[in-house]
Amino acid sequence: MRLVAEFRPAILAPMSAAGRSRTLRRIVFLSGPGLLVAATLAFGRGARLPRADCAFVNGAEPATLDPAVITAIPEGRIVRALFEGLVVRDPRTLEPRPGMAESWDEAPDGLAWTFHLRRGARWTNGDPVTADDFEFSFERLLDPRTGAAYASQLFCVSGARAFATDVDERGAPRRSFETVGIRARADALEIRLDRPVPRFLDLLACPQFSPVNRRCLEESRARDPDTAEIGWLRPDHLVTNGPFRLLERRPNDRIRLAKNHGYWDADHVAFETIDALAAEHLSTIVNLYLTGEVAWIDQQPADLAVRLARREDFHSAPYLGTYFYRVNVARPPFDDPRVRRALALAIDRSAIVQRVTRAGEQPLYACVPPAMPAWSGASMEHAATFEEDLVEARRLLAEAGFGPGGRVLRPISIQYNTRESHKDVAEVIADSWSRNLGIRARLENQEWRVFLDTQRRMDYDVSRSSWIADTADPYGFLEIFTTRNDNNRTGWSDPRYDESIARAARAVEPERSEALLEAERILLAELPILPIYGYATKNLVDPRLGGFFENPLDEHTPKAWYWKDR
């Protein structure tokens, strides 16, 4: 490049060369910014959307909108707006209500269910919603190649477990779906269960069991087999049957829902468009609410909780979730139930809910949270005051041979996934153990997936945990601590417990509740878990938003929403 070599103060250079050099430099210097501005403008053109009738913060970006595959709460909200299963939950009481099934019959033995499909229900592509759609969708859900986390929830259907778990080397089921007790007959869907499931309708109301449109999937496959797995979920292809349809999807920004005018109950859907915003930064979420950008948020930073809780638009209610610590009972000294009980007693629960979490959480001495409707479960034995509990805890430790005059208890490590609020809770607990029991506790934080892996491999002393309900059923909370359950992860096993849970699985009310109660009693006497607190909902809701109800699943239905002043 000779041009460059000729660079020198312009006044001294021969005019022509300097002129060329300058022009080139100008082009280079101006083209960069020019391109950037052009890119910005070009891109800004497509970004503009008219304001939606209503917006709310939905939390993390949904991993998928495929009903069969979803697991997280933000995904469930969108899927419930887009799709409708056989039954839906009443937004106020959570009772099962007719959805795509107009009515249903339950055989006297509780094993055979017949769902009569709603006449006139249609997909957004005009197809009628048929029993065949449901058979297809349940087969897809149970097929292990779909990768549906909730498939195991349907193992109560006869033949379902075998169909889903007996697979060939490529992961395809060996058995035909004929062997599964789900059959479409004319305009009814028949489901046959292995055992009576007391809250089967509650279970079916989970968004995971929504139907998908067979033609939509097949057309996607015909269009482009390579991307069929995800192509059908694109806004311009997705066929849904719920109160809303998918208008726009912008990853990490928003999902725009538009009213589905062909929906059977469209007369009761008030909003034409709803935005579900993706936002994870807690202060940002609060800012969006405070500036009126969104009408509902369900999370806030803990340090703002006290101030926000005083507002009239702040609603808190007991929530079906528990915060507890798992104890590794395979490791001494935690193999001694007296040590576990001493640790459980020496947790200052009221300090935690009043000074750390501060949004209406309740101290918990049980496995099933107090928010559980129609359930008065067992409670861990404890005294009226924390001081008395400490006396008992010291006595138990001494009895187990630790403390003054006995052996010194080795330092305990409390593991939690990296997060300020978990650290705060762990600090309160470690402080209490150290001051009141003389046990040194070390706090150890790990990144979420490493933490999960550590817990799964049981490489811990005490590990932070939580459990959130899918349905308002105590069984879900208790079942996980049976011997071979993948979610047990404490090493604890008790044949009496397993027997009680097995009995509850077979029984009908009131025997079922009794069996569950007995199981919870065993669990709370043995304490492979240290209960800490029951969750509370933390909703900030625009006072003008109607049709929004607090409930223990913290489940809110955009279909029911409307503006009170319009």
Place this chain on the structure above:
Amino acid sequence: MIRFLARRLVWFAATLLAVVTLSFFLMRAVRGGPFDAERRLDPTIERNLRARYHLDWPLWKQLAAYLGPINLDAHGARAVGGDGTRVFAGVLAGDFGPSLAYRDQTVGDLLRESLPISLALGSLALLGAVAVGLAAGVVSAVRRGTPLDAALRVVATVFLALPSFVVASVLVILLAFAWPLFPVAGFGTWRHLVLPALALGAPIAANVARLARTGMLETLGQDFVRTARAKGLPERIVILRHALPGALLPVASYLGPAAAGVLTGSLVVERIFAIPGAGSHFVNSALNRDYTLAMGVTIVYCAIVYALNTLVDVFHRLLDPRVAAEGA
């Protein structure tokens, strides 16, 4: 110049291959997998999911399949599908594969959606920062030792020291709450980009100002500037046409890597302002063990850094004859 660029291109390919291989093994060395959750998947289903993305293969085979385009699956499935559909053609075929965490999206989709947003925000921040920073730096140097110089240097130091989340929070308090000129967060119109661009650009402007001031002071003392002055040129011409190009050299060297960081998105600023840019993918893909997305953003980032550094070198050759002479 052509030879120079060709050489760069060869090195680029080698660097990229090294980066891809290294980050591939680093990422797999981290514990935990993309399908871990508090509620554990049924083992059969988890096994199927892992098989779907070939995570059950030995690592070398996974890397080969990732690079593509040779088909290693015994059944002819490139990944996924179960029914043999070809979902992933390999990076060499220009396909970054399906995202493991966002299962409705391919990595290509996610980058197509998010990169332009980060580019728009980043270029806005960069343009503003360079304009403000250069002006401040030049004024500072020319008025060296005056109160104005001192004031500008203090401001620059403050913005350099403040982390972007502090700047962002102050901007939100001032320009979204106290004086509601701009939306507090979210995305959709150009107004949504102003506050994040300011927060993103502030430290860059501060750096540019400091570098421009230093560079300017150095050039102003050089012989050719004195010559220009001696020839009786107006001060404006001396500064803008003769001194400034020399003063730009350190700024250009700094801007290359800085621009790469800003254009690919900033996690902090994007989170605070809920901007759906690419910055969040850098961290979230690692946290989610979204191997394909993490590889995708690594490759894109690597390419952008390399391209911008090359651009800086080209600028250097245009601005400083000595560099060209050495390189030739």
